[in-house]
Amino acid sequence: MLLFGCAKQEQPAEGVRPARVVKVALGVQSHQANYSGEVRARFETALAFRVGGKIAKRHVEVGSIVKAGQVLAELDPQDLRLAEAANRAQLAAAQADFELAERDLKRYTDLLEKKFISLADYERRKNLFDTARARFAQVKAQHEVSANQAVYGQLRADHDGVIVSIEAEAGQVVAMGQPVMRLARPQEKEVVVSVPENRLAELRSAQDIQISLWAEPGKLYRGKVREISPAADPVTRTYTAKVTVLDAVPAMQLGMTANVLLGGGAAAPAAELPLTALYQQGGVPAVWLVDTASGKVRLIPVQVGEYREKTFTVLSGLKDGDSVVSAGVHKLVPGQQVRAVQ
Numbered sequence: 001m002l003l004f005g006c007a008k009q010e011q012p013a014e015g016v017r018p019a020r021v022v023k024v025a026l027g028v029q030s031h032q033a034n035y036s037g038e039v040r041a042r043f044e045t046a047l048a049f050r051v052g053g054k055i056a057k058r059h060v061e062v063g064s065i066v067k068a069g070q071v072l073a074e075l076d077p078q079d080l081r082l083a084e085a086a087n088r089a090q091l092a093a094a095q096a097d098f099e100l101a102e103r104d105l106k107r108y109t110d111l112l113e114k115k116f117i118s119l120a121d122y123e124r125r126k127n128l129f130d131t132a133r134a135r136f137a138q139v140k141a142q143h144e145v146s147a148n149q150a151v152y153g154q155l156r157a158d159h160d161g162v163i164v165s166i167e168a169e170a171g172q173v174v175a176m177g178q179p180v181m182r183l184a185r186p187q188e189k190e191v192v193v194s195v196p197e198n199r200l201a202e203l204r205s206a207q208d209i210q211i212s213l214w215a216e217p218g219k220l221y222r223g224k225v226r227e228i229s230p231a232a233d234p235v236t237r238t239y240t241a242k243v244t245v246l247d248a249v250p251a252m253q254l255g256m257t258a259n260v261l262l263g264g265g266a267a268a269p270a271a272e273l274p275l276t277a278l279y280q281q282g283g284v285p286a287v288w289l290v291d292t293a294s295g296k297v298r299l300i301p302v303q304v305g306e307y308r309e310k311t312f313t314v315l316s317g318l319k320d321g322d323s324v325v326s327a328g329v330h331k332l333v334p335g336q337q338v339r340a341v342q
Contacts, residue, residue, distance in 0.1 A: 037193035041184035
């Protein structure tokens with residue numbers, strides 16, 4: 001028993017382990033990233049009255065096409081008219097005082113030349129004239145402001161465009177500068193999409209961008225990234241990107257659903273493998289390659305193109321027809337013999 005206990009026990013040889021493998025098939029990958037968005041105008045202006053008051057009339061609806069200078073809405077003009085009338089009366093009074101002071105100064109100037117009055121009397125009259133002139137200029141400026149405010153009671157379009165939203169109705173009291181409606185310029189259109197943070201680099205470097213409309217599935221437009229938001233949306237945690245439509249047509253209406261397609265660069269042969277086949281060695285992606293003659297595996301590094309939902313693409317490191325282990329890659333060691341299971 002003692003001799004048997006001290007005897008050296010031999011380790012049983014590890015048998016051939018079954019392994020699920022896949023055949024490498026090189027081909028040109030035509031995958032495109034697709035983002036859904038909405039067609040919007042590049043320039044949208046929030047229109048507001050330059051004075052406060054009660055909206056009396058609204059002359060346009062959402063979707064109305066307007067021209068530059070067209071009246072879009074009006075405020076109740078009664079208060080504006082009364083303010084203008086009061087300033088007009090003050091202007092008339094100030095003008096009368098100024099004209100009287102001017103005539104008095106002229107008479108006092110003649111009397112001073114004839115030595116009938118002292119220089120002090122003349123200077124007092126000159127001071128009254130300067131005061132009347134300054135007050136007349138002040139009231140005149142106030143009258144011009146009130147006259148402008150009377151005109152501001154009409155909200156006019158600054159440029160040609162289309163009304164995309166209305167935020168106030170007739171009968172509502174609005175403050176000065178409060179947005180009443182939004183006017184968009186339909187000449188320049190863009191598509192607004194939301195992009196996850198792991199695809200931002202792909203979007204920035206995209207050279208071939210195409211845009212398709214849900215209303216016209218067979219038509220493609222050229223696009224260019226104009227702006228990417230520097231901060232993520234707090235709710236969706238995605239980044240807002242704006243893609244300009246380079247060859248927009250009038251048939252592309254605002255609010256249409258559009259898809260932004262990101263094409264890759266030059267087409268290159270690549271293999272698509274399941275994610276379960278990927279192994280990491282020192283931070284470098286690798287796969288287990290099965291030698292068809294001996295059945296042994298060896299680890300080889302590969303260049304990964306892109307990661308997808310359940311697969312990834314390999315750009316280099318494999319040849320067409322190679323056998324790669326697709327499951328249980330973390331239980332293998334170099335030189336281990338496996339039995340391929342398709």
